[in-house]
Amino acid sequence: MVQLLPLLLLAIVVEIESFSLVKDTSSIIDVTVDCGANEAANSAVLNILTDVDISAIAKCKNGEKSFITTDSVHYTLPATLTTRDNLCELNQKDGSDNFDIEVEVHYGELDGLILTRTKLVTVVCTYSDHGKDDSGQHSIRDGPQAYIEKQSIVGGSVPKAELSLSIQTVDDQDAVGSISFDRRYSLFGSYTGAQQNVGLKPVSCDAISDDGERYAVLVAGCGDGFIFDRTDGFVTTGKTFRSPYFFAFHLAHSGNLAFDCNVTLCTPSCEGSSCETVCGPVTSFVIPNIQLEQCTGNNKYQDTCSFICNDGYDKSGVAISTCGADGIWTVPDIACPPKDCGSPPTGTASTGTASSGTTYTQEADYTCNTGYTVTAGKAKIACLDTGTWDVDNILVCEPKDCGSPPTGTASTGIASSGTTYTQEADYTCNTGYTVVAGKAKIECLDTGTWDVDNILVCEPINCGDPPTGPASTGTASSGTTYTDTADYICNEGFVRQSGNLQISCLVTGNWDIANILVCEAINCGDPPPGLESSGTASSGTTYTDTADYICNEGFVRQSGNLQISCLVTGNWDIANILVCEVVNCGDPPPGLESTGTASSGTTYTDTADYICNEGFVRQSGNLQISCLVTGKWDIANILVCELPPPPPDQQCNLLMYVSNSLDLDTKIAFSTVDSEEECAPLCTDTCTASLYLPIGGYCVRFEDPIIRSIVLTVLENFEPCIDACVAEPDCKAVYNTYTYLMG
Structure with a gap:
């Protein structure tokens, strides 16, 4: 049981400066914003704390919205960052996380019909998801002016029984200095003693004028009906109590006002209104998509009511409203955002797009996928209150049918x-x-x-021109497409060996070459012999082949061709066959001081008989040479004759002959040599080594081998010649010759 201990607070006398209204220069109009936990919470609330009569609106993105109040001191307006349930929508700054709104407050005379002043305040909420050192929220506060400038009722505390009573402004500060009486204030009492688990509950309070006149403002814990409503009491919280807010007033013509209050200490506590506050039925809150679930008690102090979200909405927060000591239900900290169905599911060959959103009541538009057509379902399905899409009505599509393939061009x-x-x-x-x-x-x-x-x-299909057969040619006079035929004949000089004279253009686009006419060349046989000539057909004996002809040995071409062809008639071209005649070597050539006679003839295999010219004897060669197959006499073996050696007495004459007949211009110096063997290699390919002699350190060439022989004799027999012809007048000439030859 709660025990009450009656106590008396002595009167507190405070002075009121004037009965008339003073100029409003110190009013409290405090505008703040609660931005919520973060941007995702989307639960901003605008608040105004004031001690004057006001009319306040917020200039929202979706139009002007009015603040609501239950005590004319605290004003609230729920807000949203997105379009939601007609709440006040904040304005977002482009490209930023800043949201702002302008609040317009009108105020003026107490209970006046015309509010003569305006205050504009801009509040800002800043959200950031970067985790940096930035502010979670900001507000621009139009706070009260310094209290020292305010006119207020001054209440002192009475140092008795550890109890105190003071008059406070709406921001819970003890009033100091003079105040205007058109401001709102409250009485605040506290217990400062050492007792625990006690409460402080007012029983009665009187206002006292200068002349001691009393006026009861609290009777039996309830208001007087004028200063305070009859249903209002002072609210106890722990070891303190506070009266409802009231406008400063005066009694009669008193310039001062005193209060005294009787209070009791109650154990263990007496929380709540001194008038046993009743909050009344729960009214709707400015929270979208909620409904009352149930209440406990009789709507009195600390009774509670619970709330739930409407179907299709998810609950977050604490959904409890409590009857406060001020007779006002607390606003439940609940949010009911619509359930989110997520991305529209894929239908049967259909695709959905939720352009307006994916939350409860929103719809997704479905279309068949490319190449499909509708067979069942709907073009629109809704996000249901279960938080799922209405898949029972999702669009069902099937592939389009093109029907039987059309006939092409052939x-x-x-x-x-x-x-x-x-x-x-x-x-x-x-x-x-x-x-x-x-x-x-x-x-x-x-x-x-x-x-x-x-x-x-x-x-x-076009088989094209008929292909050439083996030595055959086709002609397609009727055409070259499928089923047309081509007629074939053998080429000139050829005869049919196999195949058909006519083939067809097949379905494959090819001619029936398996049955194409095959012809073989006409064969002329072995080449016939010519006149003293014979032929060889190394490349073959058929048409256009050729035979090469040569004259028989000892014969030369007289007329005809060295090559004849196998003609289309199957015969060799004997009209142009090679005709040869026997080789003729002509008259036998003279030898070296020898003469030949061909008495049997001068043709191939005939012979010529040779004898030495008069005064000469055989040195080398044959007495008979033949007419060779080359048409030349065998001069390699022709008879070579020379003078016989003269007797000693004639040698000098011979030397003189050589001296007089020797062409001194035959001295040709090639190089210095010491012997005939070294001289011979100096000869050119057209020379004969036997025409050279080493003389006087030179290699001397002789045009006539007889002269060379004579010179060699002179060189070998000079000394005997000198001895024999020393008395001869021409001996000097011989000596000169030798001297010349020796260089």
């Missing part, structure tokens, strides 16, 4: 895998036709029609 299509969207039809040319354009496969398009722009186009 082509036919077969759709073995089906005739619906994305399926293909295989096309082939009709028998005897070939492709000229289009594709072998065409697709069933998303329009429900076959891709006829690419349908196979065919034309009759």
